[in-house]
Amino acid sequence: MKIAARLHRSEFTLDVAVDVPAAGTVALFGRSGCGKTTLANIIAGLLQPESAVIEIGGVTLENTQTRTRVPVERRRIGYVFQDARLFPHFSVLGNLRYGERRAPAAQRAITFDHVVDLLGLTHLLQRRPRELSGGERQRVALGRALLSQPRLLLLDEPLASLDAARREEVLPYLEKLRDELSIPIIFVSHQFDEVLRLATHVVLMNDGRIVAQGAVEAMSLHPELRAIVGAEAVGSVVSGSIVAADPHTGLAAVQVGEGVLNVTLRDAHPGTQVRVQVLARDVILATYRPEGLSVRNILAGRITAIVPDDVDADLVSVDVGGSIVLSRVTRAALQSLSLQVGMQVWVLVKAVSIRGHAFLAPRGG
Amino acid sequence: MTAAELDAIRLSLSVALRSVLFGLPLAVLVAWILARRRAGGRILLDAFVHLPLVLPPVVVGYLLLLLFGTRGPIGGWLDRTFGVQLIFTSTGAALATAVMTFPLMVRAIRISLEGIDAGLEEAARTLGAGAWDRFCSITLPLMLPGILAGAVTAFAAGLGEFGAVITFVSNIPGETRTLPLALYTALQTPGGDALAARLATISFTLGIAGLIAAELIARRLRRMLGR
Numbered sequence A: 001m002k003i004a005a006r007l008h009r010s011e012f013t014l015d016v017a018v019d020v021p022a023a024g025t026v027a028l029f030g031r032s033g034c035g036k037t038t039l040a041n042i043i044a045g046l047l048q049p050e051s052a053v054i055e056i057g058g059v060t061l062e063n064t065q066t067r068t069r070v071p072v073e074r075r076r077i078g079y080v081f082q083d084a085r086l087f088p089h090f091s092v093l094g095n096l097r098y099g100e101r102r103a104p105a106a107q108r109a110i111t112f113d114h115v116v117d118l119l120g121l122t123h124l125l126q127r128r129p130r131e132l133s134g135g136e137r138q139r140v141a142l143g144r145a146l147l148s149q150p151r152l153l154l155l156d157e158p159l160a161s162l163d164a165a166r167r168e169e170v171l172p173y174l175e176k177l178r179d180e181l182s183i184p185i186i187f188v189s190h191q192f193d194e195v196l197r198l199a200t201h202v203v204l205m206n207d208g209r210i211v212a213q214g215a216v217e218a219m220s221l222h223p224e225l226r227a228i229v230g231a232e233a234v235g236s237v238v239s240g241s242i243v244a245a246d247p248h249t250g251l252a253a254v255q256v257g258e259g260v261l262n263v264t265l266r267d268a269h270p271g272t273q274v275r276v277q278v279l280a281r282d283v284i285l286a287t288y289r290p291e292g293l294s295v296r297n298i299l300a301g302r303i304t305a306i307v308p309d310d311v312d313a314d315l316v317s318v319d320v321g322g323s324i325v326l327s328r329v330t331r332a333a334l335q336s337l338s339l340q341v342g343m344q345v346w347v348l349v350k351a352v353s354i355r356g357h358a359f360l361a362p363r364g365g
Numbered sequence B: 001m002t003a004a005e006l007d008a009i010r011l012s013l014s015v016a017l018r019s020v021l022f023g024l025p026l027a028v029l030v031a032w033i034l035a036r037r038r039a040g041g042r043i044l045l046d047a048f049v050h051l052p053l054v055l056p057p058v059v060v061g062y063l064l065l066l067l068f069g070t071r072g073p074i075g076g077w078l079d080r081t082f083g084v085q086l087i088f089t090s091t092g093a094a095l096a097t098a099v100m101t102f103p104l105m106v107r108a109i110r111i112s113l114e115g116i117d118a119g120l121e122e123a124a125r126t127l128g129a130g131a132w133d134r135f136c137s138i139t140l141p142l143m144l145p146g147i148l149a150g151a152v153t154a155f156a157a158g159l160g161e162f163g164a165v166i167t168f169v170s171n172i173p174g175e176t177r178t179l180p181l182a183l184y185t186a187l188q189t190p191g192g193d194a195l196a197a198r199l200a201t202i203s204f205t206l207g208i209a210g211l212i213a214a215e216l217i218a219r220r221l222r223r224m225l226g227r
Helices: A036-044 A092-102 A112-118 A134-147 A164-180 A192-198 A223-229 A331-336 B003-036 B042-054 B057-068 B073-082 B090-114 B118-126 B131-158 B163-169 B179-188 B193-224
Strands: A002-009 A012-019 A025-029 A051-056 A059-063 A077-080 A152-156 A185-189 A201-206 A209-215 A235-246 A251-256 A259-264 A273-279 A283-286 A297-308 A313-320 A323-330 A344-349 A356-360
Touching: A002 A036, A012 A036, A012 A209, A025 A036, A025 A192, A036 A051, A036 A077, A036 A152, A036 A185, A077 A134, A077 B118, A092 A112, A092 A134, A112 A134, A112 A164, A134 A152, A134 A164, A164 A192, A185 A192, A192 A273, A201 A223, A209 A223, A235 A259, A235 A323, A251 A273, A259 A273, A259 A297, A283 A323, A297 A323, A313 A331, A313 A344, A323 A331, A323 A344, B003 B042, B003 B090, B003 B131, B003 B179, B003 B193, B042 B057, B042 B090, B057 B073, B057 B090, B057 B163, B090 B131, B090 B163, B118 B131, B131 B193, B163 B179, B179 B193
Parallel strands: A025 A185, A025 A201, A077 A152, A152 A185
Antiparallel strands: A002 A012, A002 A051, A051 A059, A201 A209, A235 A251, A235 A273, A251 A259, A273 A356, A283 A344, A297 A313, A297 A344, A313 A323
16 A cells, blocks of 8 residues: 655645555554545545655555546545434434445445444434434444445544543444454554554554654554654553463463463463553563562563653663563653663553553454 | 415525525535635625625625626526526515525534534545535434434524515515515505504414424434444
8 A cells, every 4th residue: 555645834834755555454554634534535545745646455556646536535535533423314224324335346245244243233223313322333334344345444533532431432343443444444543542453553643744654563663653653652562362261260372472361361372462561650660570579471581772861761672572662761760770771571460550552353354 | 364475475485495405415515624624714604695684685685686686707608508587586585585594504514514523524434434424424314413403493584584685576466575575665655554463473383383394304313323
């Protein structure tokens, strides 16, 4: 997927060029006002930039140099808006059928029954949009977009207008879409936990530009991410597979590189791929192996970097069996332990402060 | 009621109805341009559409005479090609009424159109709907309450159009003598007071009924459309 665009407005300039994997889920991540939604609108064709190249799955949708521009209605991009935008004069059924009916017959790979089943819409079909909760609305909007048989699913902060409980209600459906359908997804977000749970690839945006991009695990260590999420929310993301799960304690052991992390994870099954974020503020460093602590994770590692975290502490990177774990420590602690790059340390993390997210269903896509 | 009174009522209803049928498609188009297009001449179009509200109706009637009279550019052409004459006919009365009530229709339709989230049309577009398809499947149904309200208001106002009608098509019993013209004639006739009072009452009743009907229909439609 190639996306490049330049757009000038009186108070804002967007200038981006990015080549992202054609398969998987890409997050456009950045603060509000950084141009994520503008970029989404350009991809969908709703905004016309001064110059642009948009190629998805080998099809050129826009190229200002060759004067190619596929109109919005023929781009086949399933756009889910932040505010759902369901048609108020149609029932849920009518909304779902709207895009399906207009999709070219040859492209109808996603069936109505499958979508209704996948998104749990059966009991909602006869309702009007105004009779739905916010979460239900977004699910219907997702279904409507899917049934238009899109080559790409484009989600503009689909969870931003929902409260925490409603978000938790919709997120599992998004995870299911990602794992069960083979449609590439681009989603816009300013919440890192959404990226953590959904994305395979992150594009970090700031002030109309792309400042970094890459796999979620690698980007979790990127200084630009810290600038966006703030020092408090920094943490490394690691993924691995469950090697042991104990249903009684709710603990799961995750093999990450050469190390094993104990995390809290409900319904864990050995073999499941999971991704966890270890927040830097939850990680304690020790110069010897402590005993008699309740901490479930005590891992040996080596310090690879120490950088100031822009606030009042330092961020220490520790290589633990091939994965990097970040620890946020005060300058005082740094000095009293004489922590230095290359030093052998013990990394302590409470299992309860690491939440695991199943990433790919064990039976695969 | 006398035959003349019934004639006047029948004529008024038919003239008002035809004026709405003439004006409605054009009013929808103009309202859509005013609400959705960012064309340069919008202010001018807006002013032109509202002209009948601020001009003396006699001026409108006079302009219609100039344009649609048998020697006018449009009227002459209609006469030569189709043998259609507008002056001194009820069709002409309907045209004059349509012009006078046009701003009312455009206004009501435009307000309802401005209340429709343009984002819905964008959503329809991303789902594969072309311009005409979007208009028919999303915009038009959602502006239906406005169209209906505009049509009924214009109809009710059209029943009473006087100045432009009498100037353009004169006051011919059975052909162009609508309710207000009959009322005016009665007032000019010695001993016509009782007739004038009856005609005034009829006008009043029709007007009120029209306005209430418009509101009731609009409410029901809004509920049907889920808004």
